[in-house]
Each structure stands twice: as structure tokens, then as C-alpha cells.
Amino acid sequence: MKQDKNIPYKIYLEENEMPTAWYNVRADMKNKPAPLLNPTTHEPMGHDDLSPVFCDELIEQELNDTDAYIEIPQEIRDFYKMYRPSPLVRAYCLEEKLDTPAKIYYKFEGNNTSGSHKLNSAIAQAYYAKKQGLKGVTTETGAGQWGTALSMACSYFDLDCKVYMVKVSYEQKPFRREVMRTYGASVTPSPSETTAIGRKILAEHPGTTGSLGCAISEAVEVATSNDGYRYVLGSVLNQVLLHQSIIGMETKIAMDKYGIVPDVIIGCAGGGSNLGGLISPFMGEKLRGEKDYRIIAVEPASCPSFTRGKFAYDFCDTGNICPLAKMYTLGSGFIPSANHAGGLRFHGMSSTLSQLYHDGLMEAVAVEQTSVFQAAEQFARVEGILPAPESSHAIKAAIDEALKCKETGEEKTIVFGLTGTGYFDMVAYEKFHNGDMTDYIPTDAELQVGFDGIPKFPGNEF
Amino acid sequence: MKQDKNIPYKIYLEENEMPTAWYNVRADMKNKPAPLLNPTTHEPMGHDDLSPVFCDELIEQELNDTDAYIEIPQEIRDFYKMYRPSPLVRAYCLEEKLDTPAKIYYKFEGNNTSGSHKLNSAIAQAYYAKKQGLKGVTTETGAGQWGTALSMACSYFDLDCKVYMVKVSYEQKPFRREVMRTYGASVTPSPSETTAIGRKILAEHPGTTGSLGCAISEAVEVATSNDGYRYVLGSVLNQVLLHQSIIGMETKIAMDKYGIVPDVIIGCAGGGSNLGGLISPFMGEKLRGEKDYRIIAVEPASCPSFTRGKFAYDFCDTGNICPLAKMYTLGSGFIPSANHAGGLRFHGMSSTLSQLYHDGLMEAVAVEQTSVFQAAEQFARVEGILPAPESSHAIKAAIDEALKCKETGEEKTIVFGLTGTGYFDMVAYEKFHNGDMTDYIPTDAELQVGFDGIPKFPGNEF
Numbered sequence: 001m002k003q004d005k006n007i008p009y010k011i012y013l014e015e016n017e018m019p020t021a022w023y024n025v026r027a028d029m030k031n032k033p034a035p036l037l038n039p040t041t042h043e044p045m046g047h048d049d050l051s052p053v054f055c056d057e058l059i060e061q062e063l064n065d066t067d068a069y070i071e072i073p074q075e076i077r078d079f080y081k082m083y084r085p086s087p088l089v090r091a092y093c094l095e096e097k098l099d100t101p102a103k104i105y106y107k108f109e110g111n112n113t114s115g116s117h118k119l120n121s122a123i124a125q126a127y128y129a130k131k132q133g134l135k136g137v138t139t140e141t142g143a144g145q146w147g148t149a150l151s152m153a154c155s156y157f158d159l160d161c162k163v164y165m166v167k168v169s170y171e172q173k174p175f176r177r178e179v180m181r182t183y184g185a186s187v188t189p190s191p192s193e194t195t196a197i198g199r200k201i202l203a204e205h206p207g208t209t210g211s212l213g214c215a216i217s218e219a220v221e222v223a224t225s226n227d228g229y230r231y232v233l234g235s236v237l238n239q240v241l242l243h244q245s246i247i248g249m250e251t252k253i254a255m256d257k258y259g260i261v262p263d264v265i266i267g268c269a270g271g272g273s274n275l276g277g278l279i280s281p282f283m284g285e286k287l288r289g290e291k292d293y294r295i296i297a298v299e300p301a302s303c304p305s306f307t308r309g310k311f312a313y314d315f316c317d318t319g320n321i322c323p324l325a326k327m328y329t330l331g332s333g334f335i336p337s338a339n340h341a342g343g344l345r346f347h348g349m350s351s352t353l354s355q356l357y358h359d360g361l362m363e364a365v366a367v368e369q370t371s372v373f374q375a376a377e378q379f380a381r382v383e384g385i386l387p388a389p390e391s392s393h394a395i396k397a398a399i400d401e402a403l404k405c406k407e408t409g410e411e412k413t414i415v416f417g418l419t420g421t422g423y424f425d426m427v428a429y430e431k432f433h434n435g436d437m438t439d440y441i442p443t444d445a446e447l448q449v450g451f452d453g454i455p456k457f458p459g460n461e462f
Numbered sequence: 463m464k465q466d467k468n469i470p471y472k473i474y475l476e477e478n479e480m481p482t483a484w485y486n487v488r489a490d491m492k493n494k495p496a497p498l499l500n501p502t503t504h505e506p507m508g509h510d511d512l513s514p515v516f517c518d519e520l521i522e523q524e525l526n527d528t529d530a531y532i533e534i535p536q537e538i539r540d541f542y543k544m545y546r547p548s549p550l551v552r553a554y555c556l557e558e559k560l561d562t563p564a565k566i567y568y569k570f571e572g573n574n575t576s577g578s579h580k581l582n583s584a585i586a587q588a589y590y591a592k593k594q595g596l597k598g599v600t601t602e603t604g605a606g607q608w609g610t611a612l613s614m615a616c617s618y619f620d621l622d623c624k625v626y627m628v629k630v631s632y633e634q635k636p637f638r639r640e641v642m643r644t645y646g647a648s649v650t651p652s653p654s655e656t657t658a659i660g661r662k663i664l665a666e667h668p669g670t671t672g673s674l675g676c677a678i679s680e681a682v683e684v685a686t687s688n689d690g691y692r693y694v695l696g697s698v699l700n701q702v703l704l705h706q707s708i709i710g711m712e713t714k715i716a717m718d719k720y721g722i723v724p725d726v727i728i729g730c731a732g733g734g735s736n737l738g739g740l741i742s743p744f745m746g747e748k749l750r751g752e753k754d755y756r757i758i759a760v761e762p763a764s765c766p767s768f769t770r771g772k773f774a775y776d777f778c779d780t781g782n783i784c785p786l787a788k789m790y791t792l793g794s795g796f797i798p799s800a801n802h803a804g805g806l807r808f809h810g811m812s813s814t815l816s817q818l819y820h821d822g823l824m825e826a827v828a829v830e831q832t833s834v835f836q837a838a839e840q841f842a843r844v845e846g847i848l849p850a851p852e853s854s855h856a857i858k859a860a861i862d863e864a865l866k867c868k869e870t871g872e873e874k875t876i877v878f879g880l881t882g883t884g885y886f887d888m889v890a891y892e893k894f895h896n897g898d899m900t901d902y903i904p905t906d907a908e909l910q911v912g913f914d915g916i917p918k919f920p921g922n923e924f
Contacts, residue, residue, distance in 0.1 A: 175888030423885040426637035
């Protein structure tokens with residue numbers, strides 16, 4: 001195996017090289033992400049408006065678009081030591097297999113029990129909930145990675161944890177529930193009969209396989225109707241991207257240490273937490289005019305919020321009880337086809353990333369799931385790691401870019417986020433192995449149904 | 463969180479600190495492990511006798527009890543770089559939870575897709591099979607970790623891989639099969655109708671849930687009756703312990719680097735691969751009279767080969783077609799109760815470890831599975847990692863030792879092997895969560911049935 005001299009195969013930072021502050025990319029954005037709006041009055045929401053739903057200190061982080069660096073509390077840094085730094089790996093074997101002159105790196109976030117990068121924000125959110133003296137938190141989970149991460153974090157701080165899990169994932173990933181139970185969480189398939197909004201959704205859509213939008217509505221209802229509880233979210237929000245900046249900062253420190261400069265940075269995008277975290281310090285340099293990078297968001301063709309959505313204020317949840325966020329959206333009524341296996345099912349996208357995309361600072365591509373699983377298997381066989389379907393969207397795009405380099409002969413440096421492992425996705429892998437996996441691209445007419453649900457009010461033209 | 467100054471929370475070796483040779487503990491043993499015997503003639507088996515079953519270079523390693531160090535080929539060292547070094551972690555959070563003065567370290571081998579240490583030997587065995595120009599290899603797997611590891615290794619070297627999986631594990635761990643298929647292996651539940659020995663076992667024991675002994679017989683039959691195939695084994699054999707010495711050598715280098723000296727070294731023991739690997743360099747010092755350590759093997763009370771077995775020549779497989787090995791054994795007819803969830807199901811034990819145990823160089827304890835899962839859950843909640851049931855036997859013993867230190871006030875340094883992750887063991891975890899897990903300790907009469915099957919011949923008194 002070829003190996004560059006003086007660069008380790010896997011780069012791990014030393015403890016004293018680890019970031020001590022998160023980087024808040026909004027501070028460097030000229031066009032700030034639009035504020036959350038009250039769904040009824042359409043007025044921007046301030047701290048007091050948000051405090052029934054979110055933890056106080058997290059609201060501060062949510063609203064803060066001026067401080068570039070926010071210190072990571074020591075307790076969170078201690079927890080990070082349990083599974084961080086994550087390795088930045090040079091994909092030598094994949095390069096060899098593809099016979100490409102490109103240099104491919106991936107930042108691997110799967111080496112922790114939650115199996116993904118979600119733990120980076122879960123531990124932060126649990127910490128601030130504990131600090132505020134709360135009894136517990138509620139949340140939704142899709143693929144189950146966020147729910148598992150939050151369960152682990154709550155267990156660490158001895159907080160109650162109630163998880164609403166999208167029903168299709170609950171059924172496809174029966175063992176996820178047991179991992180969450182190992183960490184003491186309660187897990188309910190959503191939509192459920194345990195909430196008013198769940199009962200309403202079930203009545204209107206009997207047999208629905210659920211969506212993140214439904215599950216969010218249920219979790220928010222439970223948080224706001226129980227004393228000592230708040231709602232926490234694993235993606236989309238500014239605060240989550242802030243916590244996830246640890247991914248990008250470690251990546252940048254590791255690359256700087258060895259003089260590696262990426263040409264292309266690639267991340268999968270559902271709500272944007274991994275992508276936003278990975279790109280943040282690089283985007284910061286780009287925003288400040290110091291450097292330029294190609295940044296590519298990869299989303300499923302079956303849930304194409306960036307590539308086919310509208311940039312508009314929309315509900316984050318199906319029950320329409322959450323604040324309105326300005327984002328690329330397919331409409332809160334959009335539910336991806338049940339044949340879609342690969343996570344990344346949210347109808348909207350981080351406001352921060354939406355603004356950056358709208359301003360032309362990043363690109364987006366949509367890929368079909370069969371090709372994603374092909375890329376996943378190819379990667380697994382040469383690089384060893386069994387990737388999560390979500391992460392495999394980024395693998396697919398990275399392979400495509402590397403193959404373009406093969407054609408042009410360019411020695412580009414590509415870095416992508418390998419967000420997690422696929423141990424709980426074997427039902428989908430089985431479908432793929434048996435040739436039973438199909439692709440699905442919504443028609444314009446199908447998308448229009450979702451768009452019709454986006455609220456119309458002055459200033460929300462799209 | 464408290465943290466010792468100057469010692470990282472997790473110790474990772476640098477690439478240039480990695481071992482370049484395996485350590486062969488047999489070279490330092492005064493009483494060598496007894497040789498393998500021909501099951502019919504009871505004569506020691508040499509290279510030519512073994513070559514229909516095993517790869518040539520692996521036979522050399524199997525028989526070599528004089529060379530203390532055997533160089534690791536560059537191709538294997540390259541593969542090791544994909545997931546090694548594994549971290550040596552200080553269990554600060556567990557210590558705090560237990561309120562013990564003991565210092566607990568664990569060597570974590572689960573950060574690779576096979577989920578365990580098994581990959582260390584799988585890649586070596588696949589490499590030598592490829593070097594010999596074979597088409598493929600056959601093997602058995604119990605919990606599925608070895609089969610997964612071998613699938614990954616064979617995929618890397620483009621070798622065919624046929625896995626016979628103990629039926630009870632095949633049913634309890636449906637997704638393991640899909641991971642192996644992802645790496646291109648074929649997986650057959652054992653006993654099966656695909657072999658003569660499988661058909662015989664099924665006829666004699668209809669409804670059997672299988673055992674490693676049955677699966678070994680089937681895999682050996684397939685290897686010896688197909689051109690270009692050999693049989694490979696994930697534990698028990700001397701060669702496997704040799705490859706697994708990488709675990710102990712990394713551990714020792716890391717500890718030496720920071721001046722840490724263990725008082726107690728603990729490993730779970732099924733066939734002995736992890737334990738043998740972890741302890742090897744420490745045992746070497748002990749054998750050479752340089753240092754002394756307490757070394758503890760932990761086995762399930764339901765399959766207690768060390769603590770209740772006989773030290774005798776016995777068959778390694780149920781079909782009695784393999785060489786005889788001298789070892790602590792429950793008899794090749796012994797099949798652990800189906801309620802036993804925690805792996806470590808083999809009726810025998812590595813000859814090397816058996817000799818060391820017989821010579822009083824190590825201790826053994828047997829633990830019951832409910833207490834093992836309690837330890838697993840306690841560990842998961844504070845240390846983050848979801849452990850495999852096998853590994854959790856070592857956790858249980860380490861906790862017990864740490865609690866003794868709490869009573870006595872001794873600041874002992876304990877190191878244990880955390881061999882792998884439990885992502886595919888959620889059926890067992892679910893049973894535990896639901897209170898449906900029971901313990902099983904075989905009666906003396908039940909064990910006697912197994913002992914009655916141990917062959918009697920001159921020189922094999924027990």
C-alpha cells in the first residue's frame with residue numbers, strides 16, 4: 001500500500017490539540033440566517049418566546065449570530081474525551097481501487113456507541129438541560145442515531161429521556177430501541193396515541209409510516225405539557241451546527257498540522273448537522289475571503305430539499321406547532337416514500353446552510369439510493385468500515401468526484417464526512433443484497449402537494 | 463472528572479511505535495503446550511499431517527515453540543493501520559461510579575467493523591492463504607464476530623469465504639449474516655444438510671441449536687473435500703494466540719510509555735484468543751522471572767472449561783475429525799444450554815493457556831450471565847461503549863476486583879480486555895431488560911456426559 005511519508009494513515013489529534021471552543025459560522029456570515037418566526041403572528045421569536053420549548057442556554061446559542069467562538073464547558077470536553085478526537089483517515093485503499101489520482105480523506109464519526117456524530121450535540125444539550133435543573137428532555141429520532149446519542153448523554157447526566165421514533169425506522173431497526181433502553185430511555189413509535197397531535201395525524205393518515213415532522217410535533221407537545229421538561233433536536237437548529245463544528249475544527253487542525261489543503265469538502269445533508277459541522281471552519285475562511293473551497297451537500301433524490309425545494313419560511317414539524325424557519329423545504333406535509341431506506345428524511349434544512357446555499361457559497365447534488373448502497377458496499381470492502389446509509393451519500397459523491405479526477409488527471413484533495421456506521425441498517429442492506437431495493441424520485445406533482453402546505457403570508461413569497 | 467496529569471485519557475500509539483513482530487509466548491514456556499495428536503494413531507502431528515487442513519505457513523507458526531518473535535508481514539501491518547492501534551482507555555467514569563481507589567484500564571478492540579479483536583488473526587490467516595495461492599477458506603463462527611472478521615479479511619484479499627454459523631447465533635443475530643454478505647461471504651447455519659457430518663449430527667440430535675464443535679466439523683469437511691480450500695479457525699490454536707499478541711504488545715508499549723504497571727490483567731476466555739493475546743508479553747515477563755502479575759481468565763458459569771473441565775487430550779470438534787489437543791475441556795459432546803447468550807461457547811480451551819493455567823501461572827473465575835449483563839449495562843452507561851456479552855465477562859471480573867480494592871483501600875492497577883461491541887447482541891440485551899434472562903450452571907451429572915466422550919488411551923489419564 002502506498003503511503004505519503006510523514007502523514008499517518010489515520011490522524012488523531014493529541015489531547016492538547018483539541019478545540020476548546022465551538023466555532024459559530026453565523027458570526028462571519030454577511031447575510032445572517034433568517035430568525036425563527038412565531039407561527040401565528042409571524043413575528044421574530046426572542047428568548048422568552050422560545051423558553052417553554054428549549055433550554056435557556058441553548059436558546060442563547062440559537063440566537064447568537066455575533067460571537068465567532070463559544071467556549072466548550074469543561075464537563076463537555078471531558079465527555080468528548082471518551083470518544084474524541086475522531087480519526088481523519090486517508091482512504092488509500094479506496095483510491096487504489098478507483099485508480100484515481102485524487103487524494104481522499106474522511107473524518108470518521110462512527111467510533112462511539114451511538115454510531116454517529118450525533119453525540120457531539122447530544123452531550124451538549126443534555127449538559128445545559130442538567131445545568132438548568134430540568135428533570136428530562138424529549139426528542140424525536142429517525143434512523144435512531146440521534147435518539148441513541150441522546151440516551152447516552154442523558155444517562156451520563158442522569159436525566160430522563162423520552163424518544164419519539166419515526167415508525168418506519170422503529171420497525172426497520174428493532175434493536176435500536178434496545179440500545180436506547182440500555183441507556184435508560186423510553187422509546188415510542190411515532191405517530192402514537194400518547195399525544196393529541198399523534199392521535200390527530202393517525203386519524204387523518206391511518207397506516208402512515210411516520211416522518212420526522214410528526215415525531216417532532218409529538219416530542220414538543222410532551223415537553224411543553226410536562227413540568228421540568230424541554231425539547232431537544234438533533235439537527236437543523238443553529239445550536240446543533242455550533243456543537244457539530246467540533247467535527248470541522250478537528251478536521252482543520254489535523255489538516256493544517258500536516259499541510260493538507262482540501263479542494264472539495266463533501267457531506268451528506270438531512271437536516272444539516274453533519275455537513276454544517278464539517279464545513280464550518282472552512283466556510284469561515286471562505287466567508288472571510290481567506291480561502292476558497294468547493295463545498296458539496298449530498299441529499300437523497302427521494303427527499304431533495306436543497307435541489308428541488310423552495311427557500312421559504314416553513315413549519316419544522318407536521319403538527320405545525322413549532323416556530324417557522326426560513327429554509328429550503330419540501331413542505332412540512334412531505335413524507336418520503338417508505339421505500340427510502342437511507343435516513344435523511346427531513347423535509348427541511350438548516351437555516352444557516354440554506355442561507356449559505358442561497359448565497360452560492362456551496363453546491364448540492366441529489367443521489368439515488370441504489371447507487372448509494374453500491375458505493376457503501378464498495379467502500380466497506382476496501383476500507384473495512386460498514387457505513388451508515390446516510391454517510392454513504394457522501395461516499396457516493398466522493399467516489400464520483402474521484403472518478404472525475406481520474407478522467408482529468410487532477411490530483412484533487414477530497415475530504416468527506418463519514419458520519420456513522422450501518423450496524424442497525426442491515427434490513428436495508430439485505431434488501432440491497434437481494435436485489436429488492438428500488439429508487440424513487442418524487443414527481444413535480446407529488447412535490448407540489450408538499451409545497452401547497454407551506455404557509456403564505458407577506459414576506460414569504462417563493 | 464479527575465485525570466492523571468501527563469497520561470492521556472485514551473492512549474493511542476504512534477505509527478512508529480507499533481509492533482513489527484508478533485510475540486510467541488511458547489518460546490518462553492518451560493513446559494511447552496502438548497502437541498496436536500492424530501485422532502486415530504495418537505501420534506504427534508507434523509507439517510505434512512496438518513497440510514490438508516491448514517495453510518502451510520500457518521502450520522509453521524502453529525508448530526513453532528522456539529522463536530519468540532515472528533515478523534508481521536508488511537501487507538498485514540498495512541491492514542492493521544486501517545483500525546489499529548486500538549486505544550488503551552482509562553475507565554475514569556467507571557472508577558468514579560464504583561468509588562474505588564483502583565485504577566482501571568481497558569484495551570478496546572471493538573473499533574472496527576467486525577466489532578472485535580478477531581480481525582487481528584483473520585487478516586493474517588487470509589494473507590497466508592492468499593500467499594499460498596488458495597481459492598478460499600472455510601470456517602465456523604459462533605457469536606459471528608470471527609465470521610465477520612474473516613469475511614472482511616477475505617474481501618480485502620479477494621478470497622472466497624464459506625462460513626458455518628452456530629444455528630442459535632444465526633437465529634439470534636440475523637443481521638450478522640448481512641454484514642458477512644456485504645463482504646461477499648456465504649453463510650450457512652450449522653448443523654446443516656450441506657455436509658455428511660452435519661446430516662449425521664442432525665439425525666442424532668434433531669432440533670439441536672448447534673455448537674462451535676459441530677460447525678468446526680462441517681467447515682473442516684468442506685475445506686478438505688474441495689480443491690484450493692483450507693480451514694481457518696478464530697481461536698484456540700497457537701497461531702491465533704500468536705496473531706492476537708498484537709493486543710498485548712500494544713498494551714505493554716502504551717503502559718511502558720507512561721510508566722503504568724498493571725497489578726491484575728483480566729480477559730474473557732472462550733477459546734482463549736483474546737486472553738492469550740492480551741496477556742502474552744506480560745506472561746513472557748512472568749515466565750522469564752522478570753515481573754509478576756495476577757492474570758485472571760473469566761469464563762461463563764454455563765461453559766466452565768477452566769474451572770470445572772478436565773486437563774486432557776480431546777477432540778476440538780463434535781464430529782471428531784480434527785486433531786486431538788491437550789486442553790481444559792468439557793468434552794466435545796458438551797453443548798451449552800440454549801439460554802446461554804454470551805458467546806464463549808467452546809467446550810475446550812487453547813492448549814497454550816491450558817498449560818499455563820495447569821502450571822499455576824494464571825487464575826480462572828466463572829461468572830453467571832445475569833451478573834455479566836448487569837456489569838455490561840453499568841459499564842455502557844458510564845463509559846459510553848456498548849460492550850459485547852463476551853467482553854462483559856471481563857468487565858464483571860474487573861468490577862469485582864475494583865470493589866475489593868474499595869474494601870481494602872488498595873490502589874491496584876487493573877487492565878482488562880474489552881474485546882468488542884454488542885450491536886448484534888440486542889436480542890440478549892432485550893431479554894435482560896425484560897427480566898427474562900436466567901442463569902444456568904450445569905450439574906456435575908450434566909458435565910459427566912461430556913467427560914464421558916473424552917477419548918481414553920494410554921497417556922490420556924484425567
